[in-house]
Amino acid sequence: MIRIIAGELKGKKISAPRHFEVRPTTDFAKEAFFSIINHQYAFHEISVLDLFAGIGSMDYEFASRGCNDITSVEINGKHVRFISDTLKTLNIQDKVTVVKQDAFSFTEKESYKTYDIVFADPPFDLEDEKYEKLLTFVLSHNFLSKEGKFILEHNPRRSFSAHPDFIESRRYGNISFSFFGLTKE
Numbered sequence: 001m002i003r004i005i006a007g008e009l010k011g012k013k014i015s016a017p018r019h020f021e022v023r024p025t026t027d028f029a030k031e032a033f034f035s036i037i038n039h040q041y042a043f044h045e046i047s048v049l050d051l052f053a054g055i056g057s058m059d060y061e062f063a064s065r066g067c068n069d070i071t072s073v074e075i076n077g078k079h080v081r082f083i084s085d086t087l088k089t090l091n092i093q094d095k096v097t098v099v100k101q102d103a104f105s106f107t108e109k110e111s112y113k114t115y116d117i118v119f120a121d122p123p124f125d126l127e128d129e130k131y132e133k134l135l136t137f138v139l140s141h142n143f144l145s146k147e148g149k150f151i152l153e154h155n156p157r158r159s160f161s162a163h164p165d166f167i168e169s170r171r172y173g174n175i176s177f178s179f180f181g182l183t184k185e
Contacts, residue, residue: 007064
């Protein structure tokens with residue numbers, strides 16, 4: 001069960017089928033995450049890319065807070081159908097474009113569109129080289145707007161502080177968010 005924690009849909013609860021293998025971002029971590037970015041962005045003005053969308057927990061939260069331009073990328077067909085059905089149930093289907101595709105293949109080519117926020121929540125057991133590949137693709141293939149941020153949710157045992165585009169990392173329980181931006185030249 002996930003709960004939308006703020007905005008016009010605050011308090012709405014969404015239940016994914018029990019057989020879905022997902023690890024939605026906890027309410028505690030979501031609250032902290034949105035507290036950080038709430039002061040940096042006017043949600044109704046930004047575009048968001050959600051990679052490894054799972055059951056769409058972050059998409060609903062962004063939409064509830066006024067974001068009208070969200071792209072949700074998820075490879076699992078059952079999850080994609082669940083997200084699409086939930087968007088209709090919440091009457092926010094016009095705010096989110098759902099793409100059934102692997103996040104790596106989605107980001108491996110130059111993007112035709114830039115985003116103000118790229119959020120990724122890959123499996124915690126992802127290999128180091130795949131994390132590096134994801135960072136490289138997002139940061140070098142025109143996904144981020146000039147002032148955009150790439151925010152990576154990950155296991156706190158991992159550190160990305162040595163990456164040249166690393167800004168900061170914040171830990172909330174068993175979740176960390178690492179923030180990256182385009183290197184200023």
